[in-house]
Amino acid sequence: MSRLNRAEVLNNIPLTDREFILRLKLPPGSLSPMPGQFYLLRATNTFDPLLRRPFSAFRWSDEWVDFLISEKGKGTLVLKSLRPGDEIDLLGPAGNYFPPPSGDMKLLVVAGGIGIASVFSILREYNGDSVLFYGARSSDALLIRKDIEDFSGEVVLCTDDGSIGFKGSVVERLRLYINERTPEKAIVYACGPEAMITALKTYMKETGLRGYISLEERMACGVGACMGCVKNTSEGMKRVCIEGPVFPVEVL
Amino acid sequence: MNLTVKIGKMVMKNPVTTASGTFGYGQEYAEFVDLNCLGAVTVKGISREPRQGNTPPRIFETPCGMLNSIGLQNVGLEAFLKEKLPYLRGFDTNVIVNILGGTIKEYIELAEALDGRVDAIELNVSCPNVKKGGILFSSDEAIFRELIREVRKNVVNSTLIVKLSPSASSILSQARICEEEGADAISMINTIPAMAIDIESRRPRLSNIIGGLSGPAIRPIGVRMVWEVHKTVRIPIIGMGGIMTAGDALEYILAGATAVAIGTANFVDPTTTMKVLKGIEDYMRNHEIEDFSSLIGGLIWDREGR
Ligand SMILES: Cc1cc2nc3c(=O)[nH]c(=O)nc-3n(C[C@H](O)[C@H](O)[C@H](O)COP(=O)(O)OP(=O)(O)OC[C@H]3O[C@@H](n4cnc5c(N)ncnc54)[C@H](O)[C@@H]3O)c2cc1C
Numbered sequence: 413m414s415r416l417n418r419a420e421v422l423n424n425i426p427l428t429d430r431e432f433i434l435r436l437k438l439p440p441g442s443l444s445p446m447p448g449q450f451y452l453l454r455a456t457n458t459f460d461p462l463l464r465r466p467f468s469a470f471r472w473s474d475e476w477v478d479f480l481i482s483e484k485g486k487g488t489l490v491l492k493s494l495r496p497g498d499e500i501d502l503l504g505p506a507g508n509y510f511p512p513p514s515g516d517m518k519l520l521v522v523a524g525g526i527g528i529a530s531v532f533s534i535l536r537e538y539n540g541d542s543v544l545f546y547g548a549r550s551s552d553a554l555l556i557r558k559d560i561e562d563f564s565g566e567v568v569l570c571t572d573d574g575s576i577g578f579k580g581s582v583v584e585r586l587r588l589y590i591n592e593r594t595p596e597k598a599i600v601y602a603c604g605p606e607a608m609i610t611a612l613k614t615y616m617k618e619t620g621l622r623g624y625i626s627l628e629e630r631m632a633c634g635v636g637a638c639m640g641c642v643k644n645t646s647e648g649m650k651r652v653c654i655e656g657p658v659f660p661v662e663v664l
Numbered sequence: 665m666n667l668t669v670k671i672g673k674m675v676m677k678n679p680v681t682t683a684s685g686t687f688g689y690g691q692e693y694a695e696f697v698d699l700n701c702l703g704a705v706t707v708k709g710i711s712r713e714p715r716q717g718n719t720p721p722r723i724f725e726t727p728c729g730m731l732n733s734i735g736l737q738n739v740g741l742e743a744f745l746k747e748k749l750p751y752l753r754g755f756d757t758n759v760i761v762n763i764l765g766g767t768i769k770e771y772i773e774l775a776e777a778l779d780g781r782v783d784a785i786e787l788n789v790s791c792p793n794v795k796k797g798g799i800l801f802s803s804d805e806a807i808f809r810e811l812i813r814e815v816r817k818n819v820v821n822s823t824l825i826v827k828l829s830p831s832a833s834s835i836l837s838q839a840r841i842c843e844e845e846g847a848d849a850i851s852m853i854n855t856i857p858a859m860a861i862d863i864e865s866r867r868p869r870l871s872n873i874i875g876g877l878s879g880p881a882i883r884p885i886g887v888r889m890v891w892e893v894h895k896t897v898r899i900p901i902i903g904m905g906g907i908m909t910a911g912d913a914l915e916y917i918l919a920g921a922t923a924v925a926i927g928t929a930n931f932v933d934p935t936t937t938m939k940v941l942k943g944i945e946d947y948m949r950n951h952e953i954e955d956f957s958s959l960i961g962g963l964i965w966d967r968e969g970r
């Protein structure tokens with residue numbers, strides 16, 4: 413089954429004035445993604461915007477895949493205006509994925525902002541005792557509240573302004589949690605904005621906490637050919653589209 | 665219908681190849697394209713030693729185009745010969761290897777090592793991105809001439825192609841030098857040095873500040889340059905720069921290109937090469953053209969006016 417397909421828009425639901433959930437029909441027999449994998453989407457036949465845009469698989473079944481998207485510029489604006497029945501170009505699943513936990517682990521799933529799109533599926537797809545740490549600017553920027561309520565595990569919400577949950581960053585809250593509970597075997601799965609990643613990396617290295625972080629970089633080809641999407645790691649330049657987007661914290 | 669073209673000693677079953685740096689080492693696109701159907705595969709520029717390339721961010725999209733400052737990250741000669749070339753040799757297609765160096769000696773060593781093992785060697789004399797050890801060979805005509813002359817001595821069995829930069833002071837005099845020094849062909853155009861700024865942070869969009877512009881935005885410049893060079897020299901031209909469709913490719917061909925290379929379009933649609941090939945065939949059928957070569961330089965123009 414080819415990874416390059418035309419896909420029909422099943423629905424496109426606004427969550428806020430910037431964020432929306434786009435559901436695409438998967439062609440029969442398509443590969444299912446794994447948590448952390450992404451697709452490259454292209455919705456126009458014109459040359460502006462030109463390149464495909466990468467988005468994490470947020471939720472999926474055998475028949476469809478959902479993307480949780482935040483409008484940023486031209487590319488995401490086109491996606492936001494799609495209607496049911498429209499057809500777009502879909503390439504994926506692409507990239508590596510969060511390695512499933514081995515044995516009896518506490519899963520610490522850490523999401524900042526739209527980063528929730530990349531890690532949310534871990535709660536459903538991987539077995540284990542999971543805790544979700546989810547942070548955003550304020551309570552109205554915390555998305556998919558209904559899905560989060562439906563999740564049976566522990567949820568820790570954080571906001572910068574304290575409008576709901578812990579007032580402060582997810583990384584600060586994670587530190588408190590670890591200090592209180594000192595879980596014996598824990599693994600972190602994280603995705604979020606640059607500042608959160610930097611703080612988390614520092615914290616994890618300090619404490620020796622193990623885990624994986626999903627990174628973002630602008631992409632052109634999405635298939636490992638152009639060398640455009642690299643990040644500098646302790647093992648040299650790595651392509652986010654092929655060797656990533658998920659990296660073990662040790663190499664970052 | 666005959667689509668065969670000849671570039672130096674290299675016979676291509678059709679005039680479609682890939683632009684260096686946009687098709688990896690072929691393998692990355694084998695999932696989408698039957699490499700046997702390409703006239704040639706042109707691979708990412710190879711240097712003697714592996715290169716790390718520039719610090720990210722390396723790419724930025726601009727209207728109908730993109731900037732890149734990859735900085736020629738590549739696996740290096742040895743790994744290319746051991747790991748990448750054998751794979752490509754498994755296909756019934758030509759292999760064109762783009763080479764780059766910081767000194768003439770480095771180019772010569774690359775040419776020696778590749779001569780006879782690949783169908784063609786394409787000299788990248790014009791990449792604007794390399795800071796380290798990289799004089800822009802294209803910016804000094806005496807050095808440019810010496811480079812081609814020295815490399816030519818060492819390329820005996822493979823076809824030698826020189827890739828020209830649109831930012832050279834005179835692309836026509838460079839084309840003449842290529843012909844005089846015995847290059848078999850010219851490929852053009854490389855990316856155009858360009859820049860974009862994030863006005864909020866006041867910082868450049870690329871960490872290298874300047875990058876190369878590619879994509880449909882540059883096509884009319886490429887077509888114009890191919891036409892001018894075609895009028896000036898007799899060696900064949902591989903035309904490239906913003907080709908997205910068969911129609912775009914045919915513009916280059918009518919302007920004087922013998923073959924065409926698909927670059928940035930591979931990123932937009934990984935099957936572009938096959939669509940362009942099919943579109944050229946359709947055009948020939950519709951216009952009852954039996955032999956592709958009759959289209960090359962077939963522009964109808966009037967010396968006085970148009
Ligand atoms: C592996 C991966 C998974 C992603 N998953 C999601 C997701 O699930 N949901 C979501 O909303 N977004 C996701 N993104 C980010 C998303 O791809 C970009 O926001 C989008 O491409 C912006 O396109 P645009 O045309 O709207 O914006 P542009 O006009 O291209 O840019 C607008 C702004 O966004 C920045 N930007 C553009 N591309 C990226 C990028 N790849 N990473 C970071 N910043 C960027 C630009 O620098 C600019 O400041 C993901 C990115 C990657 C690499």
Ligand SMILES: Cc1cc2nc3c(=O)[nH]c(=O)nc-3n(C[C@H](O)[C@H](O)[C@H](O)COP(=O)(O)O)c2cc1C
Nearest residue numbers: 683684685709788853854878879905906907927928
């Ligand atoms: C990401 C990227 C990498 C490139 N790398 C090389 C290279 O290694 N050597 C080279 O001669 N040209 C390189 N080029 C230039 C292309 O081969 C081509 O000349 C140029 O992009 C114009 O064609 P296009 O508009 O169809 O992409 C690169 C272009 C891009 C976009």
Ligand code: FES
Nearest residue numbers: 634638639641653
């Ligand atoms: S986007 Fe081209 S190598 Fe990753």
